[in-house]
Amino acid sequence: MKRISGRVFRYPLLVATVIVGVLGLVLWLAGATDAPRWLFSSFGLVVAGIESVGMIKRLRQGTFGVDLLAVIAIVATVAVGEYIATLLIVLMLTGGAALEDYAAGRATRELTALLTRAPQIAHRIRPGGADDAAATEIDDIPATEVRLGDLLLVRPAEIVPVDGTLLTASASFDESSLTGESLPVEHTAGEPVLSGSINGQAAATLQATATAENSQYQRIIALVAEASTSKAPVVRLADRYAVPFTAVSLLIAGLAWALSGDPVRFAEVLVVATPCPLLLAAPVAFMGGMSRAARNGIIVKGAGVLESLARARTVVFDKTGTLTYGTPAIAEVRAEAGFDSDTLLTLAASTEQYSSHVLAASVIGAARDRGLVLTPADSAREIATHGVVARFGDREVAVGKLSFIRDRAPAAVATALSGGELAIYLAVDGAYAGCIVASDTVRDNARATVDALGRLGVRNSIMLTGDARATAEHVAAQVGITRVQADCLPSDKVDTVRGLTERPVIMVGDGVNDAPVLAVADIGIAMGAKGSTAASESADVVILLDDVSRTVRAVRIGQDTVRIALQSIWIGIILSLVLMLVAAFGLIPATAGALSQEAVDLITIFNALRAIGGRVDAAAGVRVPARPGSPAAAGRDYSGRMLHKA
Structure with a gap:
């Protein structure tokens, strides 16, 4: 019930349009034949006024959409008394906006998982207690209260709360969440230990060299937040055609009025010029593409992501867990x-x-x-x-x-x-x-993935990793990547991706260390099967299967979706232009024009629904290439709804 009420308040104009339509039908059945006309016309003018306010605000921001033509079409249908056409235009306008807003809303999530994983507690050793780690000598304090020079005990399998210097003779730490290195790293006394790394099987003592706020893990969180807010919004695909379509429509309507001397002719042209194909074709196609991606074990967070995937020119890979198992x-x-x-x-x-x-x-x-x-x-x-x-x-x-x-x-x-x-x-x-x-x-299909992306137009491939250069170059040579940057911290990866000129840029990675660069890339793709929740939250695309080749499928789905969306838009534009020219000669009355336009809408929408296709590449019963010795290598099939843990 709460979910339903939340959606009602989220799309009030759409809900109001449906209510007005139902109310008008009830009044008409009750015999009040004039009431629906006044109700629909008044409601249409109210919506036109609301849209005008929003249109003016967007114009001040330098954005021109199809809103102007929609407002003029509503007013025109009211003027000629085609109140049913008025309500239909309003329904298409509010419904299209709600559909587009829903698609964009899937990309907005709080980074709660990243914040939750941040170290919360530190075990501070009391002065004089460094040689005796008994429980009576240790105070559990919030990690935010750790001060420089504090002696801290890190128990087995615990997360290091702040950056520090190791005092124990030697200790092993899992630093995969910071550097991407899958193998444990051995540290000896006097060496630095980064916050966010996980201690091994023996307790370790360290001396704090930074507060929680200035430690490595908190800097990762800050980078994610900054990168997430710095991404430019994607312009709606239909808006690119709004100015010429609006100009041509008004020109035809104006000429029809001027040559015929009949102002009704102006309204009749605009009735068939309603921008419903532009409003709905792209959102329907993109929602279909997102559905197709989901069937393939790929979650795409918004229509703009598919558009960016279709235009991608550079791909950047993390090494550990992405190109390797x-x-x-x-x-x-x-x-x-x-x-x-x-x-x-x-x-x-x-x-x-x-x-x-x-x-x-x-x-x-x-x-x-x-x-x-x-x-x-x-x-x-x-x-x-x-x-x-x-x-x-x-x-x-x-x-x-x-x-x-x-x-x-x-x-x-x-x-x-x-x-x-x-x-x-x-x-x-x-x-x-x-x-x-x-x-x-190295993954069995890593090289094939890089080659396939090149054939799709993503010809620039780069590998960024926290590993040593020798290791990085060895893996890069195996998968066919020529540009390598090794020994990277998260901030280094962010700077490198920001500096790339061949855009849009795809970043493929997993782990907390990849979260900032996934957020700052034009398209961040997280290997969600193994990756941290933080990486998944930061990314625009999450691959549910432990299969890097799904990156290729994501790009292909994006290209197919954009192609179908453009086809649908052009079909709608061409059919609308034909109807406008016919209406300009007075051959299509307003009522027939409204019905004709609805036929155009249906044709456009049905064509856009082709983006839901892709049954051939559906993910039911996909066999994922697996690390030798894993259950998958032994013959287990993984469906699109199951996760393979390598």
Whole structure:
């Protein structure tokens, strides 16, 4: 009930038009045949007055729409006594405005999710309590009350509340929400830690170097808010044809009046010149395009977004989670002499059963994919952020970082790694046994996506990432992107996108770190299946499937929608011009003209509804290319309404 009442108040003129129409019909059935004429005519003049006020305001802002012709048409039908035509014009005018407003309204959302995720609580260690993290030595305070120099305890899996310097000997942090890097980052004492990063499995102590207001995460929030308000509004497609259509209509009507000497001829021409095709063709087509996109697992926030997609010339990609799967996968097992790859992987996976490290699940999953049987350990202990040592009978296996393994097997050496790779080293009974290489795998369809966008006219492709340049260039080479900018913070990405000249610009990304640049781009596309809610809120388009190729489909739907909308507008304009020329010679009375114009409206609308098509690319039963080892790779189908978590 609240939703219905809210819509009533949101579109009062449309609701009032329907009420007036129903009331007029009741009066006519009751025998009061003159009452509907006075009711419809009076109501039409009131709406014309309201529209005139709005038209004047828009003219002062330098915007000219089809409002002028609509107002003149309403007055003209009242003048010739065609009160039914008056109400029909008002209905089309208010209905079209409501439809367009509804489409635009879908793009306006508060960034509540981003604000909600912001760190709220900090654990401040009392003076003298840094060496003892007992509960009695810690005060829980709002993050906004943290001051420079405060000692803070960050518990396992908690969000770092403010920027600080690490005091603990070493700690692992998930910084994917800030830099986009999917692998955990190891920090040692004295290194800076950014707010918004997530602590690993061991408690860490840090000293605040910034207040909450000046920390990295809050700057991201401020960038999103600023970028969201700085975007220029998209001009309505129909308004581009308003000036010439209005001028031609008034010229034909004026000539008909002047040559015939009959002022009724002026009204008859304008009756068939009502701008309903212009008012409804584009909104109907764009709503159809948005519906088609939704069936394909793509949420488009407004008609203007589809128009921008159709004209896009540059695409910018984030790397992690967008061009790559965003989760580490086992790329290679490099066994030393005396071990084969299956034996090494079995030992590593059996040991990693007792680890809380993010890579442990990847190692165990790779072993199970090969059908290897894991062995339970007689004993195991994990050294946080370093590795795990487990004993299987009389054999001791150590798995972890290189420095950890070298303490047990001095012969261990660093293995050669390509960009984006990370190695897990093994020692067995004090001897170096080899290593397992993990990497964030490039999506199977990433290169095809870049190539397909180029064929659609989006020929400029760029990759922005917080990763190191070697990693970024390695991925870019795989997917066919030649322009790369690495080591980017969120503000760097925003500055780069703002400076691009080949526009409109599409930005494709996921994660909180992408939220500001998604907001400032002409079209922000968020990979909603894995991306943060903040990215989805900031974006103009949200892809519900974990499938970057949907970017291509979004552009294609935008191009198809604009093409159909333009076809519908031109069909309406041409048919209206033909009717105007016929009416100028007095061959179409006002009543017949109103009916003829309604026929034009129907033809225009039915053509615009073609944008709802696209059954061939509907998303029922889409198979999404998945990271090897995931459920999707094992053969699971994902429909357009399901999310694939890579």
